Amino acid sequence: MTNSISEIRDVDxxxxxxxxxxxxxxxxxxxxxxxVAQGATLVVADPRAIWMTQIAEKxxxxxxxxxxxxxxxxxxxxxxxxxTDRAFVxxxxxxxxxxxxxxxxxxxxEAERVTGVPAEDIRWAARRYxxxxxxxxxxxxxxxxxxxxxxxxxxxxxxVLMTGHLGRRxxxxxxxxxxxxVQGANDAGASPVFYPGYQRVDDPEVRAKxxxxxxxxxxxxxxxxxxxMMKAVGKDIxxxxxxxxxxxxxxxxxxxxxxxxxxxxxxxIQDVFLNETSRFADVIFPATxxxxxxxxxxxxxxxVQRVRKAVVPPGxxxxxxxxxxxxxxxxxxxxxxxxxxxIYAEMVRDAPKFAGISYERLENEVNHGFxxxxxxxxxxxxxxxxxxxxxxxxxxxxxxxxxxxxPSMELPDExxxxxxxxxxxxxxxxxxxxxxxxxxxxxxxxxAFVEIHPRDxxxxxxxxxxxxxxxxxxxxxxxxxxVSRQVRPGCIWTPLHFxxxxxxxxxxxxxxxxTGTAEYKVCAAExxxxxxxxxxxxxPGSFYRESGPAR
Amino acid sequence: MSQQPRIxxxxxxxxxxxxxxxxxxxxxHGVEIPTLCHDPRLKPAGACRTCLVEIEGxxxxxxxxxxxxxxxMVVVSESERIDRHRKxxxxxxxxxxxxxxxRQERGTSNQLLAMARAFDAPSDWGxxxxxxxxRSEDRNPYISYDAGTCILCARCTRFCDEIEGVxxxxxxxxxxxxxxxxxxxxxxxxxTCEMCGGCVDVCPTGAMAEKMPLAWxxxxxxxxxxxxxxxxxCGVGCQLDLNxxxxxEGGRGRIVKVTSPEPGTTSNDGNLCVKGxxxxxxxxxxxxxxxxxxxxxxxQLHEASWEDALSAAAEGxxxxxxxxxxxxxxxxxxxxxxxxENYLVQKLARTVFGTNNVHQCAAT
Numbered sequence: 001m002t003n004s005i006s007e008i009r010d011v012d013x014x015x016x017x018x019x020x021x022x023x024x025x026x027x028x029x030x031x032x033x034x035x036v037a038q039g040a041t042l043v044v045a046d047p048r049a050i051w052m053t054q055i056a057e058k059x060x061x062x063x064x065x066x067x068x069x070x071x072x073x074x075x076x077x078x079x080x081x082x083x084t085d086r087a088f089v090x091x092x093x094x095x096x097x098x099x100x101x102x103x104x105x106x107x108x109x110e111a112e113r114v115t116g117v118p119a120e121d122i123r124w125a126a127r128r129y130x131x132x133x134x135x136x137x138x139x140x141x142x143x144x145x146x147x148x149x150x151x152x153x154x155x156x157x158x159x160v161l162m163t164g165h166l167g168r169r170x171x172x173x174x175x176x177x178x179x180x181x182v183q184g185a186n187d188a189g190a191s192p193v194f195y196p197g198y199q200r201v202d203d204p205e206v207r208a209k210x211x212x213x214x215x216x217x218x219x220x221x222x223x224x225x226x227x228x229m230m231k232a233v234g235k236d237i238x239x240x241x242x243x244x245x246x247x248x249x250x251x252x253x254x255x256x257x258x259x260x261x262x263x264x265x266x267x268x269i270q271d272v273f274l275n276e277t278s279r280f281a282d283v284i285f286p287a288t289x290x291x292x293x294x295x296x297x298x299x300x301x302x303x304v305q306r307v308r309k310a311v312v313p314p315g316x317x318x319x320x321x322x323x324x325x326x327x328x329x330x331x332x333x334x335x336x337x338x339x340x341x342x343i344y345a346e347m348v349r350d351a352p353k354f355a356g357i358s359y360e361r362l363e364n365e366v367n368h369g370f371x372x373x374x375x376x377x378x379x380x381x382x383x384x385x386x387x388x389x390x391x392x393x394x395x396x397x398x399x400x401x402x403x404x405x406x407p408s409m410e411l412p413d414e415x416x417x418x419x420x421x422x423x424x425x426x427x428x429x430x431x432x433x434x435x436x437x438x439x440x441x442x443x444x445x446x447x448a449f450v451e452i453h454p455r456d457x458x459x460x461x462x463x464x465x466x467x468x469x470x471x472x473x474x475x476x477x478x479x480x481x482x483v484s485r486q487v488r489p490g491c492i493w494t495p496l497h498f499x500x501x502x503x504x505x506x507x508x509x510x511x512x513x514x515t516g517t518a519e520y521k522v523c524a525a526e527x528x529x530x531x532x533x534x535x536x537x538x539x540p541g542s543f544y545r546e547s548g549p550a551r
Numbered sequence: 552m553s554q555q556p557r558i559x560x561x562x563x564x565x566x567x568x569x570x571x572x573x574x575x576x577x578x579x580h581g582v583e584i585p586t587l588c589h590d591p592r593l594k595p596a597g598a599c600r601t602c603l604v605e606i607e608g609x610x611x612x613x614x615x616x617x618x619x620x621x622x623x624m625v626v627v628s629e630s631e632r633i634d635r636h637r638k639x640x641x642x643x644x645x646x647x648x649x650x651x652x653x654r655q656e657r658g659t660s661n662q663l664l665a666m667a668r669a670f671d672a673p674s675d676w677g678x679x680x681x682x683x684x685x686r687s688e689d690r691n692p693y694i695s696y697d698a699g700t701c702i703l704c705a706r707c708t709r710f711c712d713e714i715e716g717v718x719x720x721x722x723x724x725x726x727x728x729x730x731x732x733x734x735x736x737x738x739x740x741x742x743t744c745e746m747c748g749g750c751v752d753v754c755p756t757g758a759m760a761e762k763m764p765l766a767w768x769x770x771x772x773x774x775x776x777x778x779x780x781x782x783x784x785c786g787v788g789c790q791l792d793l794n795x796x797x798x799x800e801g802g803r804g805r806i807v808k809v810t811s812p813e814p815g816t817t818s819n820d821g822n823l824c825v826k827g828x829x830x831x832x833x834x835x836x837x838x839x840x841x842x843x844x845x846x847x848x849x850x851q852l853h854e855a856s857w858e859d860a861l862s863a864a865a866e867g868x869x870x871x872x873x874x875x876x877x878x879x880x881x882x883x884x885x886x887x888x889x890x891x892e893n894y895l896v897q898k899l900a901r902t903v904f905g906t907n908n909v910h911q912c913a914a915t
Contacts (some may be wrong), residue, residue: 005818006649006788026747026824027787033716055716071625156880177786179886181893188893189885192907196894214901219877223907225901229881237881243896245620245912265874266867273838284852285866286840290783291793291806291831295889297781299788303818307889310778310793311804311834315841318856320888321725324895326857330865331903345893346692357867370818373789429784429826434833441830444740524656 002172003136004374010170013132014487015043015125017156018067018521021052023426025140025176028300034139041132042503044123045070046142047116047421048493052423058121061488064421065146065408065522066115071155073111073119077102083130086342087219092393095400099158102402103400114405116488133171140176142421145520149512161381161398164446167389177300179430180290183421187354188347188373192223197351213350226251227516231509234263241268243320244287246431248276248504252518256476269307270323273433276499283312286317286328289434292318295495296362297341298375302385304354305372306362341491356382358478386538408522409510412490416472416524417549418456419491422507423520428497448501450494452527457483460528467530472492472523475505478530492527496520561629561714568733569898573626574602584628585637585666587755588704589616591712591814592821599704601666603613604628612636634670641672647679648756655767657774657807658794662755663702681728683797686780693762693829698730701758707731707750714822719744731758747849749830752811752821763829765796765807773798775807782827789819789827806831872904882909 008014008031022029036042036055040197045060045067052389053059059529062070078084079100089096130133137160143152160166160173174277189196195513199206201222211218221439228236230251250260254276261267261280269278270285278284290297292313298304304501315320318326325382328335337343341359348354356377374384388394412419427445428435435441450470452462462468464483469476469494479494479501487493489534496503508523555566556559560577566578577584579831588599607625610635615626627633645667657888667674681753705722708731719742720907723732733742750759760766777792799805809828814821831841843860844852855863857877857906871879882904885898900909 006820007730022745025785026745026786027789027819028821030714030716030820030822034714034803037713037716040560097843132892145781161814161859180781180783180788180915181888181890182786182886182911184890185893186888187793187882188890189897190893190909190911191897212902214898215900216905218901219905219907221907223878223909224881225882226910226912229883229908229910233881237879238875239868240883241868241880241899242883243892244887245883245884247912265871268864268868272840273833273836274840281844281852282846282867284840285860285864286842286844289834290780290887291778291834292890296782296786297889299781301788301818301819303783303788304890305788305790306779307783308778308780308793310780311800311806312802314803314835314839316843317841318838318857319829320892321895324892324899328862328895328897328899329866330861331869332865333903340889342893343894346889347894366816370816372788372818427827428614429830435826435830435836436835437836438830439832440746441666441825443690443692444746444825487802488684514598534641 001173001174001301002120002166003170004386005031006370007170007387008032008136009038011035011134011136012040013128013135013450014040014042015045015129015135016042016052017135017137017139018144019138019140019424020048020050020142020151020174020186021047021138021176023051024178024424026426028138028176041128043128046487050051057355057470058125060125062115064115064404064419065144067143067152068148068403068405069106069154070116070117070122071152071159072103072106072403073108074129075104075121075155075158075162077123077126078130078159079103079107081127083127084162085164086363092164093161093400095402096162098415099400099402100406115536117306129159134168135163135165136172136174138174138176141178142521144175144512144515144517146522147409147510147512150405150514151406154401157398158400161400163439164525166393166398167387167391169387172262172387175300178278180299181297183300183302184296184304188401192225195399196347196390197353199351205225206433209350215484225516227509227511227518233257236259236301238265240264240266241270242277243270246275246277248435249431249499249504250496251509252472252504252507252520254502254504256509258504270320272317275431275433276502286315287320287323288313288317292317293321293340295321296344297397302374303372304357304362304375304491306359321537324449339547352378356380401495409519410508410523412524416526417526418525420470420472420506420523420525421491421493421521422503423493425495425497430497431499432497448477448494448498449482450479450490450492451482451484451487451526453485453487453489454483455489456492457481461482463526468527469530470506470525470527472506472508472525474508477505492525554846556620558622558624558626559695560626567620571620573604573613573618573620573624575630577615578621582628584615585670585832586616586665587662587666588706590706590710593706593709595770596705596709599702601637601743603633603636605630605633637670638672641670642674642676644702645672645674646676648702649678649681654810656757656760658777658810659757661757679727682727684724684728684732684736685844686736686738688734689738691744691746691762693748693825694739695760695762696731697758697760700756701731702756703729703731706753706755706756707759708748715745715747716747717745719741742771746825746829747823748825749822752823761808763808765805774782774831777810779812782823784826784830787819789823790817791827792832800823800835804912806834880904880906880908882906884909884911886911886913
């Protein structure tokens, strides 16, 4: 996020796109609700009628995967109607001319045909966004989990730059991080391209610095990203170390990966429960959960916060950092750290963005009203940074990147007539090895479901509560049908959490060209009633159902 | 510079910002005014009347929480009249509050009881008949409501409406039968409730309470220790307090509940969601891995010592490197783990094995 979470309540125009905020980031949603209660305008762009649409001024219910069309059309309107911030564009950006040429083709009337969003709504949203001083954009995986995810982000950044909506409190571009420490894992250099602090592995100066610090020769070329690694298993990759992820539940097109794992030589897993992937493990290390160890997590607003050991791990389970030291030393290294504080100090020593952060400061200081420190925080005196790009874009000039719409890799056809998107719910979390062991959450949401529009359900003789099979070119799973107007006609939606109905059996592993992030949000699917499956028990959790009250 | 407006409070002259209530001004100035229904996240309700103050020229006492400061106001927050009034009020609340024999939730103080004691409120005013209906049949797993201990301050219903925004609970019925209820008295499980537990968090009397059995004292009273940490679910990074019974789990410590930090002190403003507040049972779950496991020649996983497991892992990974080269290895790190652990995984891949094939699991 370029802004802070606490700034959200003062935003006057919130544009939420590809974020089911109240389910995936409930506390950020509370801040948005507070802004709306104080008179802010909320616009939600999402293929589903998510909860936030109930308090939105407008819901732009676009077809999945057509974001570039929608966003370029909004930019088209802003340029056409002279609503750009000329002074900001002049002073702080480059590449505007080329962008303007591209945008000329994205007329709202044509956008309506592609996206399904009325041209008038596109014009209205564009005008309101451009003309509101405190305007914030909030997005998450609905933007990034596409084969053109990076294009979607560029299209958003173009809107931000052309309106000068950056570098101020409550005004900016805000990706909401999906997991507790996505930000921190990237910050720490768990990336094929970056050392800690976003320093490129192919930058000779940076590499020399780390060779000096670590006392070894380092590889000059970037490695493979996760998507590439998973596709290379059994072909170019024959040994895997997996910490804290159930790849056979979370990665796309898991049946292909499952086959490939048979040709893998060696798999080490470090985790807290057995999971789908454990079936292929050669060694499993028993690890610890957040409550059993010390460390830091970095949240969406770049805030580094302490994790504190509260209870002792069970049996012989060890803290993950301890296991990693033990493994390195078993491989011949001579690592010695007296604890996470010392590891953290080593990490920030060579990473200027975080150089001012220390355990001592995290323990003792309150900055800008709260505990924790937001990077950039470059010196021990630096109070941390509430919002980025103050007084100009960090890289010097903000670069407009013109993007053209590219359709998703697999769209509905005669054989697979529906468009499937997947995602998270409020009551479970990713592979759900934790939340499905929680009786209360399981009472609220016991089993896999698929939302299908009444029109599509009728065509297939599917009734609310029926057991159905969802099929794609890659595999099939069963779930309970929720006949619901929450989804668009022609679209279905299913959560990823259920190991007996792995949504990722269905998903397409086509990845974004830059990030490798897979197209979890769009693939072609078909649904049919399972004969003899009977009507499942109703469970709460969905609204806009075909029958009965919203609940 | 224009003169900032001021009030007189208990003899001192205090400047204030337009829009501040008398309670805001007093608290900023370190003057204690007791409240039950007040919460800085909520609009002032003036419901509980424990914060009444005297304002010169006003015939009646006024609630400090709901009265905006005006230039020149002369305010007194402690007087014989206020004390008399407050004692009667607290005595009436106690007469309408079945504190006796109430089971005590661990680590949660009953603010009403504490206030009644602190102000020496009469306790002999008897008991009002219980007319308020509860929802004893509510099968939701987390939140209970005891109508007998409720004083209708409406912090819970206002939180549900103003902050969580789902309005699952509301004040229902009228007069002495007024209660906190759901639409049609449904279980919270069947309403718009998202089980964030904010109602439990804000309740000053324990009427809204946790259902989780470990939150209640079973054996002899044992102190709970609060450990401030960061939630491990989504990327908001909420601060929360794990309430630990040190003697639990055979001395390893048992999390018996999760509570919120003071509003205004952390970026989650004291708010939590259903997962942050309630989904910690997995920590102590019997399915946890407790020893290293090694795949044997029989194809099954067997318990192993750390020494054996570590050397097997080292040999296995080194062997792949020897046979196929360093880039035949892939390291999947975890965005659920700490920054330090992610740092070590990339350092392991890069320095021990010599590959940049390392990526965290949430590659977005």
